[in-house]
Amino acid sequence: MSRFATLIRPDGPAAAILIRLAVGAVFLSEGIQKFLYPGELAEGRFTTIGIPAPGFFGPFAGVVETVCGALLLAGLLTRVAAVPLVVDMVLALALTKVPILWGGSADKPKADGFWAMAHEARTDWAMLLGLVFLLAAGPGRWSLDAVLARRAGRAVSAER
Template sequence: MNRFAALIRPDGPTAAILIRLAVGAVFLAEGIQKFLFPGELAAGRFATIGIPAPGFFGPFAAVAETVCGALLLAGLLTRVAAVPMVVDMVLALALTKVPILWGGSADKPKADGFWDMAHEARTDWAMLLGLVFLLAVGPGRWSLDALLTRRASAREHRVEVP
């Protein structure tokens, strides 16, 4: 099996579609909203929380979340799309949720301590675990990755009659 085929192999249970749809829909919606409301959700928010070059990283995050969210929804290049979103979620937790443990963050100044952090991090944590699940088990049988794999397998096993 070549490396590309290994990346798109449609491992995982059929029910993996439920995780793909949940995670993909959230990323797609959040990415689109970063385009629609850049001052509140992209460059403006990134500047507030201290991310360098917010004018670059705000639109960059919007594109990444929109594209990867759509790929996850479709089950196309699922494992490839999950990797940048894992990085996105780890950064979101580290930059916006962990500071709450020590007395608030730039965008949540009144939040303080473990329980406030746990409350604020619940969606990021769920998204991260959903992504790790998709990396571990794959997109499942109801995915474009599975369809492409079945078609490629059928072409390889087709016998030509002279």
């Protein structure tokens, strides 16, 4: 099996489309909003929480979330698109949610403790688990990855 065929392998149940649609729609929406509201969701927020070079990383996160979210919605290069989004979610949890355990964070200064962190992290945690599911299970048969895999299979058969 070629590396490309491995990347687009349409494993997973047909119902994986539900996870792809939920996770992809959230990332696409959040990515677009980073450009619509940069002071609140991109550069401004990244400055508040202490991310270096917020003028670069704010729009960068917006591009990653928009492009990869759209790829998840389409089921195109699903596993490839999930990887940068996993990094995005791990960073979001580490930089904005974990500090709440120790007495608040720059963007939530009054919240502290496990339950405050659990409340704030609920969407990030759900997105991370959805991405891990897509990495493990695959995009399912109702995806562009499945269409590409079928075409690749026909091309290999025709060469023989």
